[in-house]
Amino acid sequence: MFTLADAAEHLGVHYQTAYKWVRDGSLPAERVRGRYQIEPATLDAFARQRDQPQPVPERAHGLRWGQLADRLEGHLLHGEETAARKQVLDLRDRGVSATEIITHLFVPALQAIGEGWSAGTVTIPEEHRASAMVGRLLGE
Numbered sequence: 108m109f110t111l112a113d114a115a116e117h118l119g120v121h122y123q124t125a126y127k128w129v130r131d132g133s134l135p136a137e138r139v140r141g142r143y144q145i146e147p148a149t150l151d152a153f154a155r156q157r158d159q160p161q162p163v164p165e166r167a168h169g170l171r172w173g174q175l176a177d178r179l180e181g182h183l184l185h186g187e188e189t190a191a192r193k194q195v196l197d198l199r200d201r202g203v204s205a206t207e208i209i210t211h212l213f214v215p216a217l218q219a220i221g222e223g224w225s226a227g228t229v230t231i232p233e234e235h236r237a238s239a240m241v242g243r244l245l246g247e
Contacts, residue, residue, distance in 0.1 A: 108144040176215035183237035195244050213241055
């Protein structure tokens, strides 16, 4: 039997990645005395499956990041957390990666808000609220 840490090392991934796979049912395991254990045959089958070519998910092409970042900035400045969450989750559901969302949406929106604060057009409470909203969105 492999421990979860040994399985992660065997698969060449971080322990938390292997844990996520166990929790979502992708990697079958048994819990013994509070520790996950994985059968060697199960781990080998999972590794072979991961080695198979996988189709690339359909991507959201033609995104206008500048317009999307401006819209998010408006939601953040006006405290429209539900609208901001919908915008971000819609992108995620279209297959846009978290890295792209952070790089092309959150960073420009927060930079613009920071520049507004520096110029005196954005108040400290608005900036703090926007930052807190982005923190919660990142958590999702």
